[in-house]
Amino acid sequence: MIEVKNLYKSYxxxxxxxxxxxxxxxxxxxxxxxxxxxxGAGKTSLFRILASLILPDSGSAxxxxxxxxxxxxxxxxxxxxxxxxxxLYQDLSVEENLKFFATLFGTTIEENYHLIKDIYRQIEPxxxxxxxxxxxxxxxxxxxxxxxxxxxxxxxxxxxxxGVDPVSRKEFWDMLARLKEQGLIILVSTAYMDEAGRCDRxxxxxxxxxxATDTPQGIIDNYSGVLWAVQGSRMxxxxxxxxxxxxxxxxxxxxxxxxxxxxxxxxxxxxKQYLINKNFEDVNVFPIEPTxxxxxxxxxx
Amino acid sequence: xxxxxxxxxxxxxxxxxxFIAFVNKEFLHIIRDxxxxxxxxxxxxxxxxxxxxxxxxxxxNIKVAFYDPxxxxxxxxxSERIKQNPYFxxxxxxxxxxxxxxxxxxxxxxxxxxxxxxxxENLVHSGQAAVQLLANSSDPNRxxxxxxxxxxxxxxxxxxxxxxxxxxxxIQTENxxxxxxxxxxxxxxxxxxxxxxxxxxxxxxxxxxxxxxxERGTMEVLLxxxxxHGTMVFAKTIPYMVISFIxxxxxxxxxxxxxxxxxxxxxxxxxxxxLIYISLTLTYGLxxxxxxxxxxxAVIFSAITAMIPVLMLSGMIFPIDNMPGVLRSLSVIxxxxxxxxxxxxVMIQGQGFFMIWKELLIMIGMTLFLLLLTVANTxxxxx
Amino acid sequence: MRKKVIEVSNLTKxxxxxxxxxxxxxxxxxxxxFGFLGANGAGKTTAMQMLCGIxxxxxxxxxxxxxxxxxxxELIKRNIGYMSQKFSLYxxxxxxxxIRLFGGIYGLSEKEIADxxxxxxxxxxxxxxxxxLVKYLPLGWKQKLAFSVAIFHEPKIVFLDEPTGGVxxxxxxxxxxxxxxxxxxxxxxxxxxxYMDEAEYCNRVSIMVDGHIEALDSPAALRQQFNTDSMxxxxxxxxxxxxxx
Numbered sequence: 061m062i063e064v065k066n067l068y069k070s071y072x073x074x075x076x077x078x079x080x081x082x083x084x085x086x087x088x089x090x091x092x093x094x095x096x097x098x099x100g101a102g103k104t105s106l107f108r109i110l111a112s113l114i115l116p117d118s119g120s121a122x123x124x125x126x127x128x129x130x131x132x133x134x135x136x137x138x139x140x141x142x143x144x145x146x147x148l149y150q151d152l153s154v155e156e157n158l159k160f161f162a163t164l165f166g167t168t169i170e171e172n173y174h175l176i177k178d179i180y181r182q183i184e185p186x187x188x189x190x191x192x193x194x195x196x197x198x199x200x201x202x203x204x205x206x207x208x209x210x211x212x213x214x215x216x217x218x219x220x221x222x223g224v225d226p227v228s229r230k231e232f233w234d235m236l237a238r239l240k241e242q243g244l245i246i247l248v249s250t251a252y253m254d255e256a257g258r259c260d261r262x263x264x265x266x267x268x269x270x271x272a273t274d275t276p277q278g279i280i281d282n283y284s285g286v287l288w289a290v291q292g293s294r295m296x297x298x299x300x301x302x303x304x305x306x307x308x309x310x311x312x313x314x315x316x317x318x319x320x321x322x323x324x325x326x327x328x329x330x331x332k333q334y335l336i337n338k339n340f341e342d343v344n345v346f347p348i349e350p351t352x353x354x355x356x357x358x359x360x361x
Numbered sequence: 362x363x364x365x366x367x368x369x370x371x372x373x374x375x376x377x378x379x380f381i382a383f384v385n386k387e388f389l390h391i392i393r394d395x396x397x398x399x400x401x402x403x404x405x406x407x408x409x410x411x412x413x414x415x416x417x418x419x420x421x422n423i424k425v426a427f428y429d430p431x432x433x434x435x436x437x438x439x440s441e442r443i444k445q446n447p448y449f450x451x452x453x454x455x456x457x458x459x460x461x462x463x464x465x466x467x468x469x470x471x472x473x474x475x476x477x478x479x480x481x482e483n484l485v486h487s488g489q490a491a492v493q494l495l496a497n498s499s500d501p502n503r504x505x506x507x508x509x510x511x512x513x514x515x516x517x518x519x520x521x522x523x524x525x526x527x528x529x530x531x532i533q534t535e536n537x538x539x540x541x542x543x544x545x546x547x548x549x550x551x552x553x554x555x556x557x558x559x560x561x562x563x564x565x566x567x568x569x570x571x572x573x574x575x576e577r578g579t580m581e582v583l584l585x586x587x588x589x590h591g592t593m594v595f596a597k598t599i600p601y602m603v604i605s606f607i608x609x610x611x612x613x614x615x616x617x618x619x620x621x622x623x624x625x626x627x628x629x630x631x632x633x634x635x636l637i638y639i640s641l642t643l644t645y646g647l648x649x650x651x652x653x654x655x656x657x658x659a660v661i662f663s664a665i666t667a668m669i670p671v672l673m674l675s676g677m678i679f680p681i682d683n684m685p686g687v688l689r690s691l692s693v694i695x696x697x698x699x700x701x702x703x704x705x706x707v708m709i710q711g712q713g714f715f716m717i718w719k720e721l722l723i724m725i726g727m728t729l730f731l732l733l734l735t736v737a738n739t740x741x742x743x744x
Numbered sequence: 745m746r747k748k749v750i751e752v753s754n755l756t757k758x759x760x761x762x763x764x765x766x767x768x769x770x771x772x773x774x775x776x777x778f779g780f781l782g783a784n785g786a787g788k789t790t791a792m793q794m795l796c797g798i799x800x801x802x803x804x805x806x807x808x809x810x811x812x813x814x815x816x817x818e819l820i821k822r823n824i825g826y827m828s829q830k831f832s833l834y835x836x837x838x839x840x841x842x843i844r845l846f847g848g849i850y851g852l853s854e855k856e857i858a859d860x861x862x863x864x865x866x867x868x869x870x871x872x873x874x875x876x877l878v879k880y881l882p883l884g885w886k887q888k889l890a891f892s893v894a895i896f897h898e899p900k901i902v903f904l905d906e907p908t909g910g911v912x913x914x915x916x917x918x919x920x921x922x923x924x925x926x927x928x929x930x931x932x933x934x935x936x937x938x939y940m941d942e943a944e945y946c947n948r949v950s951i952m953v954d955g956h957i958e959a960l961d962s963p964a965a966l967r968q969q970f971n972t973d974s975m976x977x978x979x980x981x982x983x984x985x986x987x988x989x
Contacts, residue, residue, distance in 0.1 A: 077880075098912030099883045111585045113743045132741070133587070141585035147578035151393040152386065163382035164586050166375040190393075195785030206582075223829075223909060225783040225938055226976055227983040251910040252939075266912070295945075296924045312917045315941035315975070316963065353913050360914065 062087040062110070062214065062245060067119035069105050069268075075117075079105035081268040082119070087247065087261075092240050094259030095249040096352070102268040103249040104144055107218045110247065111141045124213055124245075137165075140212035144219040146199050150192030154183055154202055157191050158209060165210030175242070176205045179235050197228030204235065215239070217248040221255065233258040253353035264356050271359045276352055283350040285309070285358055288328060289317040292335070292343035301338055305331075310361065319354055379588055383596035387570065391600055397566075404561060405608045408554045409615045423507045425472045426452040428461050433481035438522070439492070442514050443474065449510075461495075471497045472507040551616040552704035553677025555609060556697035557668065559635070560642050562605050564667045567646030568659040571597055575654055581743065590739055598643045605639045625711030634707060634717065637724045638700040642667070644731040645696070651738035671697040699723045746773040749901055749932045750795065752806030752813070757790050757799065764790040766955035767804065772948075774900075777923060777933045779943050779963075782952030783983045788936055789905070791952070795934070796903055797821050809900040822850070825894035825931075828905035832890030835879035839870065842878055843893055850897035864892050884915025888922060895926055902926065904935040908942065920945050940976040949975075951982050958982050 062085075069080040079102045087093040095103050108114045110121055112132035121128045126135050148157045155169075158180070162169050173180075183201050186194065191202060200220055207215060217236075221229040233255060236246055240260075248259070256262050256276045263273040272279050290311075292298055299318055302311040307323040308331075322331070332345040350358075391397055425443060429436045444451040452470060455461040464470045473495040477483065484490040494511050496504035571594070574580040583593060613631075616622040624631065645667060653659050671677060674688060675697035681689055692698050703720040706712040750772035757765040765787045772778045782788045793799035795808050797817030806813045809823040833842045840861055847857035865871045868888060878886060887907055895902050904923075908916045920942065923933050935946065943949050943963055950960040959966055959982055963975055970978045 098915070099910035101912075108581075108743060113581060113584055115742060115744075136585055137587050139585065141582065143578055143581045145578045147582045149386070149390070149579060150577075152389055156386070156389065160382055160386050161582075161586075163378050164583075164588050166378070166587070195783075197784055219910075223784070223906065223938065225786075225979075225983065226940055227783055227980050227986075229938075230980070253913060296921075299921075312914070313920060313941075313945060315944040316967075357913050360912070 061089055061125075062093075062121070062123050062247070064110070064121045065119055067106065067109060067121060068117045069102075069109065069114070070117060078268055080109075080116070083265075083268070083270055084119075085263055085270065085273050087245055089245060090240060090243050091260045092236060092246045092248065092258070094256060094262040095247070095265055096251075096253060096256055096259075096262050096356070097249075097265035098251055101265045103265060104218055106265075107141075107216050107247065107249060111139055111216050112136060113141075137210075138213040140207035140210065140215045142203050142207045142215075142217045142220055144222065146203060148191045148199070148203055148206060151190060153188050153190055154194070155187040157202060158206055161206040162209045167210050169209065172209055172211050175211055176208050178238060179208070180205045196224050197231070200224055200228065200232055201235075204232075208239070212244070214245045214247065217246070219249050219251065221250055221252060229255070253351065253356055256352035262352070264352075264359060266356075266360050272355070279352060279355050280350055283355050283358060285321040285350075286324065287348055287350050287354060288320050288322060288331075288345055289314070289348045290320060290331075290335070290343065290345050291317050292340050294340065298335065298340055298343065301335065301340070305334070310357070312357065314351075314353070317348075319348070319350075321358065376589070376592060380592050380596050383588075383593060384599045387597060387600045390570065391604070401562060401566070401604050401608070402611075405554070405558045405611045406615065408558055409551075409612060409619065412550045412554060421448055423449045423471045423503075423510065424452050424469065425449045425474060425507075425511070426455050426461060426464060426470050428455045428458060428473065428475045429480075430476070430478050431480065433479075435481045435484060435490075436476045439476075439515055439518050440474065442518050443511060446510070446514060465495065465497050468497070471503060472511055474511060550677060551612070551620065551622050552701045552708060553671075553675065553697075555612050555635070555704060556638070556675055556677060556700045557671045558608050558612065559605050559639055559700075560667050560671050560697060562608055563601055563639055563642035564646040564649065565660060565663040566604075567598060567601050567643055568649035568653070568663055569656050570601075571647070571650035572653055572656050572659040576656055584741070584743065590741060594647055594735075594739075598647070601643060601646075602639055605643075606635070609635050609639075622708070624708050626707035626713065630714055630717075631704065631707050634700065634703045634721065637721055637728070638696065641696050641700075641724050641728040641731070644728050644735065647735045648731045648738070651735055651740075670695040674698065675701050677701060694727075696724060696727055746775070748772065748807075749774045749810070750778075750806070750808050750934070752795070752808075753804060755791065755794060755804035755806055756802050757787075757794060758802045763955055765794070765801075768952075768955075768957050770950060770957060770960055772901075772932055772934065774932055775927050775930045776948065777927050777935065777946045779946030779949035780934060780936045780952070781943060781949055781979060782936075783986055786952040786983075786986070787955040788952055792903060792905060792934075792936070796824060796826060823900050825897065825899040825902035826905075827887075827890050827894040827902070827907055829887075829907060829909040830905075833878045833886065833893065836877060838875050838877055839865075839881075839889065840874050842889070843896065846893045847896055852897060860896065864896070868892060882915075884911045884919070887911055888915070888919055891919065891922055891926075895931055899931065901932040901934060904933065906936055906938065908937060908939065916942075940974070940979060943975040943979075951979060953982055953986050958985070 064086070065084050067080050067083045071077045071079060083106060095106065097103060105114070109116050110123065110128055112128045112135040115129060123135060124138060126138070128135055152160065158169055179201050183198050186198070191199065194202065204220070221232055224232065229252070236248065237258065240246055259276060261273065261275050262279065263270045264279070265271070274282065290298060290302065295313065295318065299311060299313060302308050302318060302320055307326040309321045309323065311318055311320040328345045328347060332343060335343045427440050429440065443449050455464070461473045465473060475493040475495060477491045480490045492515065494508045496508040574583065613624070617624065646663070649659055649663050653662055673679065674692040674695045676692070677697070681692050681698065684692065699720040703717040706717050748771045753769045754767045755765060756763065756767050768791060780788055780792065790799065794801050794813060797808070797813060797820035801814065808820050811819040811823070813820060834845070837845065843861045843864065844857055847860070865874055870889065873881065881889065891904070891907065908919055911919065923935070927933050937943065946963065948960065948962050949966065950957045952958065961969065966978050967973060967975065970981055972978060
């Protein structure tokens with residue numbers, strides 16, 4: 061169990077860069093908790109405080125009963141931490157890295173092989189290759205193996221999927237789901253909104269503040285606006301047209317559709333006809349369920 | 362089921378394993394990086410050969426003449442010594458100063474030795490007698506070296522004839538290579554090269570290897586682990602200590618076999634001096650690593666605060682006695698100064714422990730001071 | 745028919761016995777937004793380096809912006825813009841200093857730079873940030889500025905390497921609207937991304953697997969071809985074929 065209360069953190073000569081503005085949340089045992097927000101929102105500062113690597117200006121964080129400031133030595137025993145940037149030794153081989161980190165935590169690869177088997181097996185054929193020569197997805201797997209090898213109680217993963225391709229990203233989340241079953245608490249941050257669904261609960265973070273904390277579905281259920289999708293060819297021109305419409309509050313491209321939030325008064329058929337009249341014959345307008353990204357944009361607008 | 366799972370981890374055993382794993386890792390880093398390896402092994406060889414051959418500070422075939430208005434046994438003794446020295450070739454005695462100046466102007470002379478009148482008499486009665494060494498400065502380097510050689514010979518004569526009388530010679534040039542009877546310049550710089558190479562290996566390499574972990578982000582992972590900072594730092598120094606000793610031995614072997622510099626004193630004492638100096642420079646490397654965050658800065662910082670003082674202020678190239686007062690005082694805090702002095706005493710002069718305890722004590726004191734500074738500066742967090 | 749600004753055939757790059765890019769052939773039209781997708785390690789970066797004239801192909805040939813990628817690579821550099829997520833602007837320089845620097849690198853005169861700087865800052869609504877150090881700008885702003893700087897000298901093509909990684913959702917869309925504007929002005933946009941929704945914004949996308957281009961078409965056509973309704977799925981189906989890591 062993690063209990064975070066009112067964390068504040070600022071940097072800079074005059075403490076003028078505020079990274080965290082009073083963040084509070086709890087994470088239950090066996091939960092994957094996602095902190096989701098753009099770069100610079102304060103995710104890394106938060107995770108570094110939890111990993112006992114930096115001190116908060118005020119507030120407290122208790123992880124499985126240990127204070128991240130006072131009991132930092134215990135904290136460092138019970139966490140597995142993976143920083144945002146690939147932080148293994150590039151000039152050491154896959155196996156040498158893993159062995160080194162195992163020894164660092166007073167264990168051996170053999171002793172905890174069962175914990176990492178699932179992940180490590182995929183990179184084991186390359187165990188003599190230097191870590192620097194691995195592809196992005198493989199590096200993430202190795203880093204995760206190294207963070208897991210000492211059987212941590214809490215896994216802290218700072219943007220593990222940044223810069224990783226969609227396939228490797230999906231595989232990575234599948235691995236986290238299986239790890240969760242072993243009872244670990246997993247804290248993970250990401251800038252990819254589409255990964256929210258893989259978490260049990262998420263916090264949306266923007267400019268050092270949690271703007272919502274809930275299950276992904278809870279966040280979606282709380283969406284208050286009316287959301288429609290507009291589909292058709294000549295998307296960028298439609299977008300300009302929609303922006304000009306006075307009953308449409310926002311319109312943003314979402315893949316092959318445009319998501320719009322509209323005034324209660326407007327009917328979908330009515331808008332469709334309006335667009336057809338503007339020579340967008342193949343256009344289609346229909347209500348949709350918001351995604352977490354829609355929620356984030358609604359909450360930050 | 363493994364037994365170990367039921368046993369509590371022995372704390373001491375665990376720390377030792379961490380330590381060994383870390384030392385092992387450091388060696389791997391060094392071995393994997395061919396360029397570093399080349400530098401580490403190449404530096405002492407290149408330096409020795411560079412200083413030994415390319416920068417030949419030796420001057421041979423110095424044409425010397427004497428002006429001795431009132432010859433006596435002391436002046437003749439001194440002249441004889443100079444004449445016998447293989448670096449000098451005797452051009453004879455001049456009858457007047459004019460003749461001497463004429464020869465010098467024509468380039469027939471490198472050095473003129475001019476005794477004052479009634480040299481021995483003055484020496485006996487007033488305890489003072491002056492001999493002037495006039496060096497031909499058309500080649501300033503050659504001239505000053507010639508004068509230095511000659512003054513060293515005179516000093517040697519003085520030493521050997523102490524019983525004669527206390528003779529404070531008035532010599533208008535500097536007196537350098539007192540303990541280098543063959544006047545071989547390699548004797549001068551072998552201790553200097555040792556000081557320089559060990560400084561480079563220990564200070565630069567150690568600080569860079571720690572700062573690299575900060576720069577590449579691996580320090581973040583290490584900090585988030587149960588590894589004690591002290592264990593890490595100590596483990597970091599081990600490979601460089603080993604390499605330093607290898608380099609030290611390479612220099613000793615090269616200077617003995619290639620440059621013909623003997624080890625006159627105790628070899629064990631020499632290694633003790635090296636051990637203390639290596640500890641000092643390693644500690645300085647650790648101090649540097651607590652002050653900077655980028656590898657480039659570590660190199661620049663080490664170079665400015667460690668290497669340049671070794672070259673300029675340690676007595677390696679420029680004799681400390683010749684320095685202006687400010688620089689001379691500054692040289693006191695240069696670790697290499699004490700190391701070079703101790704090595705010269707042991708290696709060249711063959712002196713024993715009781716002649717170098719002061720140097721050793723100063724170096725140990727410096728090490729402890731830097732260690733305290735490092736500990737005070739060490740952070741157990743990222744900021 | 746539209747003019748081709750990138751035409752390459754059988755472009756190959758080997759490192760030792762490893763073939764990073766294996767005989768790729770494709771072309772890109774003027775004013776097109778071309779998405780260059782692929783898994784990590786598929787060879788995208790190497791291919792892009794060859795197109796930009798900073799890496800010599802082992803085999804194959806091609807023309808970029810009308811110049812030969814082997815013989816005229818210096819001319820290519822003058823006619824393209826480049827921006828990546830990793831490096832775009834100097835963090836320790838002010839906004840206007842960055843603009844002046846890159847304008848200067850591409851040989852614009854002082855006067856041109858001054859006029860265009862004012863115009864650019866006005867268009868981005870950035871005037872009050874003129875004297876701000878780049879490191880103090882939020883990432884999204886930084887990327888928008890970096891893109892503007894990359895096309896400051898009106899290049900024929902702009903190469904964008906994961907320009908929106910980690911950028912906030914609204915900003916990411918504003919960024920794409922800037923890309924559309926540039927394309928409307930006739931600047932060809934060659935872009936890599938890991939956001940599959942962004943693949944949809946491209947006119948055509950190519951997907952690289954193990955050094956080959958495995959698919960190349962409009963997003964709609966690709967979805968149809970792979971019998972799915974998301975680009976994510978198209979990508980996954982193709983990338984699953986990958987054998988190398």
